[in-house]
Amino acid sequence: MILDDESFMRLALAEAEKAYELGEVPIGAVLVAEDGTVICAGHNMRETNRDATGHAEIEVIRAANKRLNRWRLSGATLYVTIEPCPMCAGAIVNSRIQRVVYGGLDMKAGAVHSIFNVLTNPRLNHQVQVTAGVLEDECVGIIKRFFSLRRQQNKKHNQVKRN
Numbered sequence: 001m002i003l004d005d006e007s008f009m010r011l012a013l014a015e016a017e018k019a020y021e022l023g024e025v026p027i028g029a030v031l032v033a034e035d036g037t038v039i040c041a042g043h044n045m046r047e048t049n050r051d052a053t054g055h056a057e058i059e060v061i062r063a064a065n066k067r068l069n070r071w072r073l074s075g076a077t078l079y080v081t082i083e084p085c086p087m088c089a090g091a092i093v094n095s096r097i098q099r100v101v102y103g104g105l106d107m108k109a110g111a112v113h114s115i116f117n118v119l120t121n122p123r124l125n126h127q128v129q130v131t132a133g134v135l136e137d138e139c140v141g142i143i144k145r146f147f148s149l150r151r152q153q154n155k156k157h158n159q160v161k162r163n
Contacts, residue, residue, distance in 0.1 A: 005079070008032055009101065012029055015043040019045075020145075022043075026043070027055070027143075053087065073097045077097070077098060078101070082102060084106075084110070088111070089112060100129070101131040103138065104136050
C-alpha cells in the first residue's frame, strides 16, 4: 500500500520521539521502497552509541544496506524530520537514494537548502529529488521542545554548581 508523504513523515516523527526519550537529539528517519514498503526506520543514536556518525539517516542507510544486502538504494525515498547535514547528504548521494523528503530546515548544518546544496549539485555523479517542509511545524517543534528542556536542565545544573 502506497502512503503519502505525510504518513511516512509521521513514522519518522515517531522515530524522533524514540530518540527524544533516549535523550538523543530527536531526529527520525524512514526509508521507503518504490512500492511503498517501509524498508527500515531509525533515529539518532550518537549519544547512546558514542558514535559521531550515529545520525538517523546514517542509521537507516546502514540498516537498509544490511537488510537488502546491497549498498545501492536506488528507487528508495528517505523521510527525515530535519534537513540532512553534510555527512548525511553525502551518504544519501553515495547510496543513490532517489528522493529525500524532510520536515524542517537546519539553519546551522543543513546541506540541502540552508547552508549547502549537496543533494541536487549537478557536479556530483548523482542528484536526489527533494521535497521540503512536510509536517514542518511538528518536525521543528520536537527539536525546539528538546533544546528548551536541555537549556532548563543546564540552567538548573549551573545554579546547583554555584551554590
